[in-house]
Amino acid sequence: MSVAEELPGGTDAALLRQSLDEVRRVIVGQDHMVERLLVALLARGHCLLEGVPGVAKTLAASTLATVVGGTFARIQFTPDLVPSDIVGTRVYHPSNEKFDVELGPVFVNFLLADEINRAPAKVQSALLEVMAERQVTLAGVTHPLPRPFIVLATQNPIESEGVYPLPEVQRDRFLFRVRVPHPSAHEELEILHRMSVRPPVPERVLDPDKLLALQEAAEQVSVHQLVADYVVRLVMSTRAPAEYGLADLAETIEIGVSPRATLGLVSAGRALALLRGRDYLLPDDVRDVAVDVMSHRLMLTFDALADGVDPESVVKQILQAVPPPLVVWNQNR
Numbered sequence: 487m488s489v490a491e492e493l494p495g496g497t498d499a500a501l502l503r504q505s506l507d508e509v510r511r512v513i514v515g516q517d518h519m520v521e522r523l524l525v526a527l528l529a530r531g532h533c534l535l536e537g538v539p540g541v542a543k544t545l546a547a548s549t550l551a552t553v554v555g556g557t558f559a560r561i562q563f564t565p566d567l568v569p570s571d572i573v574g575t576r577v578y579h580p581s582n583e584k585f586d587v588e589l590g591p592v593f594v595n596f597l598l599a600d601e602i603n604r605a606p607a608k609v610q611s612a613l614l615e616v617m618a619e620r621q622v623t624l625a626g627v628t629h630p631l632p633r634p635f636i637v638l639a640t641q642n643p644i645e646s647e648g649v650y651p652l653p654e655v656q657r658d659r660f661l662f663r664v665r666v667p668h669p670s671a672h673e674e675l676e677i678l679h680r681m682s683v684r685p686p687v688p689e690r691v692l693d694p695d696k697l698l699a700l701q702e703a704a705e706q707v708s709v710h711q712l713v714a715d716y717v718v719r720l721v722m723s724t725r726a727p728a729e730y731g732l733a734d735l736a737e738t739i740e741i742g743v744s745p746r747a748t749l750g751l752v753s754a755g756r757a758l759a760l761l762r763g764r765d766y767l768l769p770d771d772v773r774d775v776a777v778d779v780m781s782h783r784l785m786l787t788f789d790a791l792a793d794g795v796d797p798e799s800v801v802k803q804i805l806q807a808v809p810p811p812l813v814v815w816n817q818n819r
Contacts, residue, residue, distance in 0.1 A: 498703050499763035502528075505691045506761075508553045512688050513546050514680060515673035521761070522664045522778055523550050523638065527697070528704045528757035531661025531750065532617055532637040534602075534652075534782065538644055541666045547598045547638040555693040556595030557632065563605040569612035573622045574629075587624050592616050595632055595694060599639040603649045610656055613637065617659040634697050654785065661750050662775075663782035665798075700760070707756035708766040712811035716769055717751045720776060723804050724784060732807050738795055741785040750779045769810035777801045 502524065509520050519535065523546060526533040535543040544560075551558040561572060574590035591597070592613075602610065616622060620631045639660070641652070657663070669677060680686065692700075719730065724742030727735035755771040762771070781797040 498700055498760055501692065501696070502700070502761050505553050508688055508691050509546070509549050512549045512686050513542050514677045515669045516542055516546065516666060519543075519546060519664050519666050520550075521758075522662050522775075523547070525754055525757045525761060525775070526661050527554065527634070527636055528701055528760060529661060529750075529753040530634070530636075530701055531753065532639070532659060533662045533664060534657070534660040535638065535640045535664050535666055536643050537640075537666030538668070539642060541668060543640040543666055544598065544600055547596070547640070549688050550638075551596035551598075552688045553691050554596075554697055555690045556634070556697070558596040558598070559591040559594040560598040560600055561591055562600050563602050563609070565604060565606065567605045567609045569609055572609065572612050573616065574624055576625050585625070587627070587629075589624075589629060590622070592622065593629070593631055595634055595636070597635070597637050599637060601641060602639040603641040603652055606650050607653060610650070610652060614656060614659065617656075632694075634694060634701065657782050658744055658746055660782065661754060662778040664778055704753075704757045704760045706765070707759050709752060709756070710767070713755075713767050713769055713772065714752070716808075716811050717748055717755075717772055719808050720751065720772070720780070720804060721745075721748045723808050724780070727804075730804075730808055732804065735800065735803065738786060738790045738800060739784060740787045740790075743780050743783040747780050747783050751776060754779055773805055773810065776805055780804075 506520060506524060509524075510517070513520055523533055527550070535547070537543055548558065548560070561567075570590070572590050572592055574588050574592075576585040577588045578585050597616075599613070616631065617637055620633075620635050622629045622631070637660075642649070721743055723730040723732060724739055724747075726742075727733065727739060751772050752767070754775040755767050758771045758775055759765070759767050777798050780801045784797045784800060786795055786797060786800070
């Protein structure tokens with residue numbers, strides 16, 4: 487029996503569209519952010535939301551957690567936060583004269599790290615094992631996190647006081663870096679009408695077991711060899727741009743993207759294909775997620791940073807220069 491037949495309520499795509507619609511019933515506009523949050527969840531990846539205050543980053547994360555189901559926790563990152571506030575610590579109890587382990591708030595399905603760049607690097611590094619290994623080690627004992635697990639982090643890119651830029655090793659742990667813009671005038675008016683009286687309350691559509699089944703279905707999406715080769719060419723063009731007709735980027739890119747970008751392009755593309763109702767990956771799926779997967783992993787040169795070069799524009803230039811393959815699928819097979 488297929489995953490789609492096992493899940494009640496229709497096919498995988500129908501369930502995912504229903505989940506998207508339920509989130510959009512609360513969130514006005516921001517369709518790109520909402521879709522990327524669900525794609526990251528299907529791809530077992532973490533998502534970094536970057537935008538000015540008040541553009542519904544936190545509301546979108548909490549709404550998605552409600553719609554998908556499972557446990558949810560929010561940690562407000564501040565300069566005085568310590569690692570034990572996140573992962574937990576050992577506590578001595580005089581009554582029984584022994585230490586007990588008190589697990590931290592990361593032991594949930596959805597962890598919202600609000601304003602993650604306000605905590606120092608020591609606290610941010612406490613999330614590395616959590617994000618990469620999905621476990622926490624306390625006093626030599628490893629404690630696995632619940633499944634599924636995803637970190638949704640937010641940060642404000644315009645502030646410079648009291649913030650600590652995320653180290654490259656931690657940015658690389660995020661599948662997506664999604665920029666969240668201001669709403670348009672039409673969306674602003676809809677926000678006023680929808681949220682000023684009685685804000686809508688989301689309803690649960692999925693549960694953790696259904697989500698795990700959908701994640702497995704995303705991993706079974708077929709990847710043609712030509713599409714896999716296209717992913718590798720996109721990644722290699724950031725490391726040796728001159729070999730791919732992008733000699734002008736040699737003075738812009740200091741270090742290309744890591745192998746996590748290769749895996750992320752495929753896993754995110756698979757999840758997007760499943761969301762679009764297909765069981766095979768197309769080059770268009772890869773192109774649609776490339777900016778969000780690759781831009782935050784690029785390390786630009788000092789001159790490029792001084793000139794205000796945007797990493798997203800570099801990725802878009804690569805997408806224009808590296809041609810996608812023409813893949814013809816046999817729909818009857």
